[in-house]
Amino acid sequence: MKKVLIANRGEIALRLLRACKEIGLETVAVHSTADAQAKHVLLADESVCIGPPSAAESYLNMKAIISAATITGADAIHPGFGFLSEREEFVQMVEDHGITFIGPSSEHIRIMGDKITAKDTAVKLGIPVVPGSEGKVETVEEAKAIAEKMGYPVIIKAASGGGGKGMKVVNSPNEIESQLKMAQQEALANFGDKNVYIEKYLKDPRHIEFQILGDGRGNAVHFGERDCSLQRRHQKVFEEALSPVITPEQRQHMGEVVVNAMKKLKYKGLGTIEFLYENGEFYFIEMNTRIQVEHPITEMITGHDLVFEQLRVAQDKPWRLKQEDITFSGHAIECRINAEDPETFAPSPGKITKYHTPGGPGVRVDSALYDGYSIPPYYDSMIAKLIIHGPNRKACLARLRRSLNEFVIQGIKTTLPLHAKLVDNEDIQNGDYSIKWLEETFLKKEA
Numbered sequence: 001m002k003k004v005l006i007a008n009r010g011e012i013a014l015r016l017l018r019a020c021k022e023i024g025l026e027t028v029a030v031h032s033t034a035d036a037q038a039k040h041v042l043l044a045d046e047s048v049c050i051g052p053p054s055a056a057e058s059y060l061n062m063k064a065i066i067s068a069a070t071i072t073g074a075d076a077i078h079p080g081f082g083f084l085s086e087r088e089e090f091v092q093m094v095e096d097h098g099i100t101f102i103g104p105s106s107e108h109i110r111i112m113g114d115k116i117t118a119k120d121t122a123v124k125l126g127i128p129v130v131p132g133s134e135g136k137v138e139t140v141e142e143a144k145a146i147a148e149k150m151g152y153p154v155i156i157k158a159a160s161g162g163g164g165k166g167m168k169v170v171n172s173p174n175e176i177e178s179q180l181k182m183a184q185q186e187a188l189a190n191f192g193d194k195n196v197y198i199e200k201y202l203k204d205p206r207h208i209e210f211q212i213l214g215d216g217r218g219n220a221v222h223f224g225e226r227d228c229s230l231q232r233r234h235q236k237v238f239e240e241a242l243s244p245v246i247t248p249e250q251r252q253h254m255g256e257v258v259v260n261a262m263k264k265l266k267y268k269g270l271g272t273i274e275f276l277y278e279n280g281e282f283y284f285i286e287m288n289t290r291i292q293v294e295h296p297i298t299e300m301i302t303g304h305d306l307v308f309e310q311l312r313v314a315q316d317k318p319w320r321l322k323q324e325d326i327t328f329s330g331h332a333i334e335c336r337i338n339a340e341d342p343e344t345f346a347p348s349p350g351k352i353t354k355y356h357t358p359g360g361p362g363v364r365v366d367s368a369l370y371d372g373y374s375i376p377p378y379y380d381s382m383i384a385k386l387i388i389h390g391p392n393r394k395a396c397l398a399r400l401r402r403s404l405n406e407f408v409i410q411g412i413k414t415t416l417p418l419h420a421k422l423v424d425n426e427d428i429q430n431g432d433y434s435i436k437w438l439e440e441t442f443l444k445k446e447a
């Protein structure tokens with residue numbers, strides 16, 4: 001591998017570009033016309049414009065991306081997250097062109113991409129799952145029978161869902177018909193697949209996910225868990241590692257469960273196995289077969305550069321990680337900073353008139369912003385990640401508070417004030433929050 005094309009934008013494109021540069025790989029940036037002045041484009045060795053602003057015509061344009069790789073002689077493509085990172089068809093296309101896809105095989109993306117197949121695979125691999133329907137649910141009668149058996153409330157989910165979209169909670173039998181129809185329609189409209197399935201709706205769980213890496217030859221390790229329970233509309237707002245509620249015994253046990261599963265699968269690359277956790281039990285919800293937004297907190301507590309490891313595995317370099325060498329030091333928290341109104345969450349794109357990042361020990365900012373940069377209105381609103389490491393959770397929170405105070409982003413509205421309020425909250429300080437806490441306790445009080 002000599003030259004890597006980065007098929008993404010924003011902070012993750014920059015993160016990947018930096019890792020490639022550090023190990024002497026040449027880089028190619030691809031960008032839409034709206035991103036010609038993006039930082040990763042300016043810093044890449046080469047860049048290719050692949051289309052107009054709309055993601056469908058640029059970052060999701062498979063042919064344009066493959067052509068860009070061909071004309072620049074890139075021999076590998078890193079998909080980042082979102083966009084084409086979990087699109088089986090794209091991986092197949094990359095493989096067919098003799099280009100290395102930095103990620104798992106198209107077959108593993110396929111079995112983990114569809115959530116019904118993923119749950120089925122998890123069961124076969126010995127991973128505990130949320131109780132629910134066996135496969136898709138098509139008729140109201142089927143849905144009623146399953147809900148009756150599990151007891152209400154239940155949740156109807158899109159098999160091809162993602163980004164927290166396409167989920168309907170059903171509290172009683174008289175809601176099930178309308179919710180099932182709506183879920184099927186929304187699934188078709190959003191994901192082009194009307195298949196839905198049913199799960200027991202857990203009342204007050206936490207979201208706990210394990211970071212894994214495999215080499216495709218049967219070696220695998222885990223890097224501990226992340227707690228991503230702080231969510232709004234099923235989307236993560238702030239993440240921490242390790243989880244304040246998981247014991248070393250639970251970590252060791254679940255770590256073994258996921259590592260054994262990945263060894264059996266001969267999984268290649270980085271992946272995250274996501275669980276809901278309630279009353280001491282773990283329930284698999286899905287696997288992400290790519291690098292994740294919140295990967296830096298794991299890097300902070302383990303000292304491992306996950307993108308570097310990902311690039312090594314993609315190059316089929318000899319495996320050298322041992323589980324006992326992966327140890328945890330201190331505590332890390334990541335705040336996702338969005339270009340949004342901190343109260344209404346309305347998007348707030350526009351020109352950055354002043355930008356000043358916090359610094360000091362244990363402070364990392366992953367962002368592609370710079371003074372004078374204009375945030376285009378076409379893409380995801382996440383513009384920066386503030387990642388803090390401290391010797392323990394309390395010190396980490398104190399450092400986070402101090403860093404949020406130093407962070408200046410002017411010209412647009414951001415969610416920095418929301419994070420500042422969160423650090424001062426007693427429940428957050430005590431680590432006492434579930435996936436529902438932000439919306440049902442914190443934001444309700446604020447309103």
Ligand code: ADP
Nearest residue numbers: 161162163164165199200201202207234285435
């Ligand atoms: P997506 O791929 O859209 O992110 P997930 O299956 O990962 O969907 O679920 C996202 C979030 O939705 C979870 O973190 C949790 O907050 C909520 N959720 C999903 N399944 C359930 C369930 N069975 N019970 C309660 N909450 C759920």
